[in-house]
Amino acid sequence: MRTHRVWASAATAALSLLALFAPTATASEQAPARTAAVQPIIGGGYAQSGPWAARLFSNGRETCTATIIAPTWILTAKHCVTGGGLSFRIGSLDQHSGGTVANGVQTYTHSSDLALVRLDRSVSATYARLGQPGPVTVGQNVQVYGWGATSQCGSEATCQSRYLKVANVTVTSGCRDAYGGSAICARRGDGITAGGDSGGPMMANGVQVGVASTSDRQTTTAYTNVTAYRSWIQSIAGV
Numbered sequence: 001m002r003t004h005r006v007w008a009s010a011a012t013a014a015l016s017l018l019a020l021f022a023p024t025a026t027a028s029e030q031a032p033a034r035t036a037a038v039q040p041i042i043g044g045g046y047a048q049s050g051p052w053a054a055r056l057f058s059n060g061r062e063t064c065t066a067t068i069i070a071p072t073w074i075l076t077a078k079h080c081v082t083g084g085g086l087s088f089r090i091g092s093l094d095q096h097s098g099g100t101v102a103n104g105v106q107t108y109t110h111s112s113d114l115a116l117v118r119l120d121r122s123v124s125a126t127y128a129r130l131g132q133p134g135p136v137t138v139g140q141n142v143q144v145y146g147w148g149a150t151s152q153c154g155s156e157a158t159c160q161s162r163y164l165k166v167a168n169v170t171v172t173s174g175c176r177d178a179y180g181g182s183a184i185c186a187r188r189g190d191g192i193t194a195g196g197d198s199g200g201p202m203m204a205n206g207v208q209v210g211v212a213s214t215s216d217r218q219t220t221t222a223y224t225n226v227t228a229y230r231s232w233i234q235s236i237a238g239v
Helices: 010-018 226-237
Strands: 053-058 061-070 073-076 086-090 100-109 115-119 141-146 165-176 182-188 201-204 207-215 220-225
Touching: 053 073, 061 086, 061 207, 061 226, 073 207, 073 226, 086 115, 115 226, 141 207, 165 220, 182 207, 207 226, 220 226
Parallel strands: none
Antiparallel strands: 053 061, 053 086, 061 073, 073 115, 086 100, 100 115, 141 165, 141 201, 165 182, 182 220, 201 207, 207 220
């Protein structure tokens, strides 16, 4: 599968989105052993903390990752919200239990691969801090989070993780997301994003700088650059 940095056709965009967006996970999992042998996110490890993390469900199906950025606002990828019937489990490392469950009642999308979803209730949580406009340094080590596939397993229907995962990746350049928006490209460190990680955060020094858009599931991933679209986010969510 080729690395997908999308500029050209809708068909190319659809292929690149498939690298992240995947069907619901059905495999039951035991509580994770916190050891180096664990291989989530295709590499990486289980997250020890992620209070701002939100698992996105579309019509009850586990599909994407997101973050809560304000009491009634979720930030995720645009390609994650097209199915409708959105709900979120917020503030739990376990996508099956804990935290707070809330429904999406209104969705706003950007021309890039970004979406904001307004919740049906106010959720008390640790909200993700968003980066201010400015470049992320090439060569910088950053962290990516998600509940996505743990291996290159075909349809990925049974290999998404029950527990939130994290991997280190290295920023390589500015690039384009699945809709041609400004993005941050990174190469695999101890892991790489895959199906189900879409919409999840790229964190630099604890601040969210990106939203997962595309991946080749081997060496390269592209995250829509949150810092480039802060004025849009602020105009809607107020943060």
